[in-house]
Amino acid sequence: MAVKSKSLAEIMKQHRSEILSGWLEYQKNGATSTNGALKREEIESESREFLGLFSGALEHDGAEPDMRSSAWSEVREYLDQFSQSRAQAGFSPSETATFVFSLKQPLFDKLKVAMGESQTLVDEIWRSTILLDSLGLYVTERYQKAREQTIARQQQEMIELSTPVVTLWEGILALPLIGTLDSERTQVVMESLLQKIVDAEAQIAIIDITGVPTVDTLVAQHLLKTVAAARLMGAECIISGIRPQIAATIVHLGVDLAGVTTKASLADALRVALDRNGLHIASR
Amino acid sequence: MPVERNETLAVNRSEDVVLVRAKTRDWSISLGFTIVEQTKMVTAASELARNLVVHAGGGTVRLETINSEQRRGLRLTFEDQGPGIADIQQALRDGFSSKGGLGLGLSGSKRLVNEFDISSTPGEGTRICIVRWK
Amino acid sequence: MDRIPILKLGDCLLVSIQVDMHDRLAISLQDDLTERINKDRARGVLIDISALEIVDSFIGRMLSNIAAMARVLDARTVVVGMRPAVAITLVELGLSLEGVATALNVERGMELILSLTGRKRLLAGELNHNARRKE
Numbered sequence: 160m161a162v163k164s165k166s167l168a169e170i171m172k173q174h175r176s177e178i179l180s181g182w183l184e185y186q187k188n189g190a191t192s193t194n195g196a197l198k199r200e201e202i203e204s205e206s207r208e209f210l211g212l213f214s215g216a217l218e219h220d221g222a223e224p225d226m227r228s229s230a231w232s233e234v235r236e237y238l239d240q241f242s243q244s245r246a247q248a249g250f251s252p253s254e255t256a257t258f259v260f261s262l263k264q265p266l267f268d269k270l271k272v273a274m275g276e277s278q279t280l281v282d283e284i285w286r287s288t289i290l291l292d293s294l295g296l297y298v299t300e301r302y303q304k305a306r307e308q309t310i311a312r313q314q315q316e317m318i319e320l321s322t323p324v325v326t327l328w329e330g331i332l333a334l335p336l337i338g339t340l341d342s343e344r345t346q347v348v349m350e351s352l353l354q355k356i357v358d359a360e361a362q363i364a365i366i367d368i369t370g371v372p373t374v375d376t377l378v379a380q381h382l383l384k385t386v387a388a389a390r391l392m393g394a395e396c397i398i399s400g401i402r403p404q405i406a407a408t409i410v411h412l413g414v415d416l417a418g419v420t421t422k423a424s425l426a427d428a429l430r431v432a433l434d435r436n437g438l439h440i441a442s443r
Numbered sequence: 444m445p446v447e448r449n450e451t452l453a454v455n456r457s458e459d460v461v462l463v464r465a466k467t468r469d470w471s472i473s474l475g476f477t478i479v480e481q482t483k484m485v486t487a488a489s490e491l492a493r494n495l496v497v498h499a500g501g502g503t504v505r506l507e508t509i510n511s512e513q514r515r516g517l518r519l520t521f522e523d524q525g526p527g528i529a530d531i532q533q534a535l536r537d538g539f540s541s542k543g544g545l546g547l548g549l550s551g552s553k554r555l556v557n558e559f560d561i562s563s564t565p566g567e568g569t570r571i572c573i574v575r576w577k
Numbered sequence: 578m579d580r581i582p583i584l585k586l587g588d589c590l591l592v593s594i595q596v597d598m599h600d601r602l603a604i605s606l607q608d609d610l611t612e613r614i615n616k617d618r619a620r621g622v623l624i625d626i627s628a629l630e631i632v633d634s635f636i637g638r639m640l641s642n643i644a645a646m647a648r649v650l651d652a653r654t655v656v657v658g659m660r661p662a663v664a665i666t667l668v669e670l671g672l673s674l675e676g677v678a679t680a681l682n683v684e685r686g687m688e689l690i691l692s693l694t695g696r697k698r699l700l701a702g703e704l705n706h707n708a709r710r711k712e
Contacts, residue, residue, distance in 0.1 A: 353661035
């Protein structure tokens with residue numbers, strides 16, 4: 160068995176440049192470069208580097224090549240980076256995995272030439288197929304992971320983008336909330352509001368929920384906790400823009416808003432806030 | 444559940460509670476907890492460590508960094524050979540206190556962590572285990 | 578045993594807690610403060626906790642006790658500088674420090690003490706506000 164496997168490694172070693180040119184040809188016609196986002200030189204250098212590592216791993220691995228073994232650690236590392244960069248560049252999972260799968264054909268071509276039509280060839284092709292399939296699946300898995308990280312990062316950015324804390328007046332902050340509030344987002348938003356209160360030395364913060372379609376118990380409780388936390392820090396929160404449906408929900412849920420200043424509109428809240436700071440707006 | 448590292452502290456005096464807080468903070472920081480997460484965990488540790496001193500005349504705290512399904516967390520186990528708690532449900536209610544405190548030690552610290560496990564045998568002692576995940 | 582220093586500024590007492598207090602230290606601060614309020618005839622007590630990384634139920638109770646005792650001795654207490662994470666945790670713990678006045682920082686805290694003890698002129702806006710209410 161060892162002899163047969165050695166031959167795959169040997170063929171890779173001896174015919175690397177031919178296999179590379181064959182592979183590049185298949186990739187050019189295949190899916191990897193369909194959207195034309197990658198330059199030919201990039202594909203070539205990537206393919207060359209991968210083949211080098213692939214050939215090295217085959218040489219160091221035992222009779223039955225196993226991509227999970229330590230001999231393949233450099234290949235795995237390379238594919239990690241590869242998958243990540245493809246995911247970030249917006250390639251599809253199949254385009255990404257085709258990079259590995261498209262190596263089959265040039266490799267099998269070479270095996271056929273080297274071994275002729277024999278049982279050995281069939282065995283060797285079978286072995287290579289399993290190996291390349293597992294590498295291809297590995298790439299897909301890594302690709303998926305990189306995508307998930309991107310999505311998580313974007314979610315975080317969304318939270319930050321969608322919750323600007325603005326200064327309405329000296330010592331008066333406003334947090335206009337827009338969109339559906341889930342428990343996690345509310346928590347992040349509230350923490351950043353409290354920090355802004357410290358940074359801006361704001362005595363009053365207006366949380367405006369005009370743009371919030373619904374409020375559930377958890378979110379209502381987070382709002383109340385924020386008001387309580389702000390009070391402990393020495394600031395006051397006013398909640399404005401509570402629409403009739405939300406008011407009904409809050410009452411229905413049994414959430415106690417006593418002790419919290421609420422106003423129908425942001426304008427009303429601002430008037431109260433200015434008043435507390437000893438200011439009032441008059442017409443000339 | 445795999446434990447990455449652990450350390451056990453003796454808690455007998457109120458100065459030891461300060462040490463438990465400092466250790467819990469260090470471990471929380473090394474796990475990458477946010478400021479709010481750190482503060483919640485340290486506060487819970489403070490409440491439960493004080494309970495050891497006040498109710499049981501002393502005990503131990505074991506700190507462990509644990510690993511589960513790609514999550515990492517901090518687990519604290521508080522153990523004593525004190526009088527134990529006869530009615531755990533009652534002890535967990537807000538405002539219940541056997542020593543004239545605010546009665547928020549147990550119920551409050553439960554709200555500050557992700558997992559809270561308590562077992563107690565009257566006359567033998569109490570064991571409370573809390574976990575906060577990253 | 579070490580103690581938390583208490584400073585006197587006019588008829589106000591100033592305490593800035595800079596260390597992680599163990600329980601006995603907290604109790605001695607409570608005792609020292611009540612004694613000083615009485616001795617110095619203080620009208621206000623300002624406690625700066627901006628350096629505190631946590632406030633648990635024990636410290637929370639100490640702050641409430643100080644405020645309550647000071648009130649009996651005709652002084653007003655303001656706690657200043659509580660960090661956001663500490664405030665969030667206290668709320669989750671179930672503590673609202675009823676009866677304790679709070680301010681963002683020492684400066685605001687002093688202003689609050691002055692107005693609580695009736696020695697600060699009302700702002701123009703507040704006057705207007707009160708006048709409107711009377712109408």
